[in-house]
Amino acid sequence: MDQKQVKPFGLSDKIGYLFGDFGNDFTFIFASTFLMVFYMKVLGIPGAAVGTLFLVARVVDAFTDVTMGRIVDICKPGKDGRFKQWIRRMAGPVAIASFLMYQSSLAGASMTVKVVYMYATYLLWGSICYTGINIPYGSMASAITEKPEERTALSTFRGVGANLAQLVIGVLGPVIIYTTDVDGAQVIRGGGSIFPVVAGIFSLCAIICYVICYKCTTERVRIEKDPNAPKVTLLQTFATIFSSRAMLGIIGAALFLMLSQLLISGLNMYLYADYFGDVKAFSSYTFINIMLSLVLAGFVGRITGRMGKKEAAAVATAFTGAVYLVLFALKLTNPWIYMISSAIGFLGVNFFNLVIWANITDVIDDAEVKNGKREDGTIYAVYSFARKVGQALAGGLSGYAMGLIGYQSAAKVQTAE
Secondary structure: OOHHHOOOOOHHHHHHHHHHHHHHHHHHHHHHHHHHHHHHHHOOOOHHHHHHHHHHHHHHHHHHHHHHHHHHHHOOOEOOEOOHHHHHHHHHHHHHHHHHOOOHHHHHOOHHHHHHHHHHHHHHHHHHHHHHHHHHHHHOHHHHOOOHHHHHHHHHHHHHHHHHHHHHHHHHHHHHHEEEOOOOOEEEHHHHOHHHHHHHHHHHHHHHHHHHHHHHOOOOOOOOOOOOOOOOOHHHHHHHHHOOHHHHHHHHHHHHHHHHHHHHHHHHHHHHHHHOOOHHHHHHHHHHHHHHHHHHHOOHHHHHHHHOHHHHHHHHHHHHHHHHHHHHHHOOOOHHHHHHHHHHHOHHHHHHHHHHHHHHHHHHHHHHHHHOOOOHHHHHHHHHHHHHHHHHHHHHHHHHHHHHOOOOOOOOOOOOO
């Protein structure tokens, strides 16, 4: 393609990339925050069974993620580019698959039927459809621009997109899904019948976001295949990836970040609803957390320019760890004091999320230098799988922890014991 005919990188790309993650997280954050609640409180599936599902799904993801990465790398680019074509193809399927997970009409079915339904719909959404759109979307940043400062801008805007989804789901979700019964207990509205409605609305919102992402972004960096270049096998690619300190570092960071972030997210709903007895405090926490993150986004460029991306991210996450250790030791009983303290502490994780995607494109460039071949999809797929391992561990630990403390899935009110 004649590069003179391609419009220069600008605000349209940043806005479009923002909406890509906004769309992803309409289904991903909704699942991270409420799917276990739906399984346990609406369908009455034990927490240990839910935790096992998340672990099994990650074994499946080990194959589907890397397979999708290879497909992206070897497929013929479309007229809209190598990566954008997958956003166009998978926007509908991922939204439909997400909606199918939250069918409360199965609450009266046998446990066998509910568990089979849980596995089938979750794997369809997470291991197939979500993978089919997330791997190309995440890989696309390196094709939008080659300039490091512009990639950092894309990373920041992607983080803002995730925060906006968290704002919508975290603030409105608890208020819409939960209600207070005559005894003052926090219960699921309509016995769970609200879930398909909310899931359907969020699925439609996801499709709209994907369309905006597709329309506003432009792939400028076209990697043409050299027919005379030696073929690189998948084993050779993995050998290069796992011999790279940069890749190993980013995999470790992704795993532990997702483990901590989603473990907090997954248990917060129970913490505020069943321990504090105030889901409005959870909505306020989400709102304050996101507002602080959006303010922080305006300073990311200056901070990383002065300290460096890696150094700033390390300091930020250390800050979050220190704050949450203090909160664990204090064992606060006032939801509002806890809410404000945890929102401030979570700023470190939010900062890391705003810069991590720029680090991924650096790792992709590093791998190209080492093996002489551009494999954006495969490398991003390995990184994505590491994030899913963290997600699985968080989901598994959440489910097992709830079972360990004696949480009753179908009980309206939990006892102190």
